[in-house]
Amino acid sequence: MAKWKIPGLAARPRFTSRATVLVLVLCSLVAILAYPARQFVSQRAEIAAQRAKADHVRQQVEELRRERARWQDPEFVKAKARERLHYALPGETPFVSVDPQRTAIAHAPAPAGQARAAKPWFTGFWDSVDQADAAGPPPTVAPASH
Template structure:
């Protein structure tokens, strides 16, 4: 078996000049349209993100409106004052329950214990003693000046 030759195709190049120009035009179009397409896709995703943020903000506004409407009700205000501020109506005896077993954070730490013993907590000074000591310390830092008599 020999090689079959088709007449007229033996000397023709694989790509003609027309095909080369067509490929160059197509590649140029792809290169020209790539950036705007990428920008379009990025802008669409940004629009979707902004719409989601706007919807979230709308939901927050609606929640705040409902909250404001609740605070307009005098019974809700009374209930909140009783719960949060421990208010009581005249004639009622308010009670606050205290946990009989203190939590770990309420127990005195080892830094509060007396030196040398790890069991006894230091005596806590009243607030006015601490305040007066801080005034004395501030006074000791500056020299005393006598005020001239005003008479």
């Protein structure tokens, strides 16, 4: 098919100057607003994270307040003392059950590492000084030539 040209009409450009200016203005607005929008979104996420952290801390505080209130009760304190410290009330006979297998392990001879730990700290220190002195001087290394 042949293109028909109408006399007196010039070919119109694809974009007019107004459309080009409008596109440039819109692109510049998008470029200008992109960074603040990104900052806004990241700050909102940070605020949400801080609120979640604050809620978690509030829950911990409430738990600690409940625990403190339990420790204000004398019966709770007595029960904990009996449980942890093996206290007994006057007139009671406390019993402690002992596992025979554990006592056999406890009376077994200690390995060399545990025997060393039973010594005072300064004995181990002087032993290490003596070992370092007995080792002799460090080997000399020849300087590298460049």
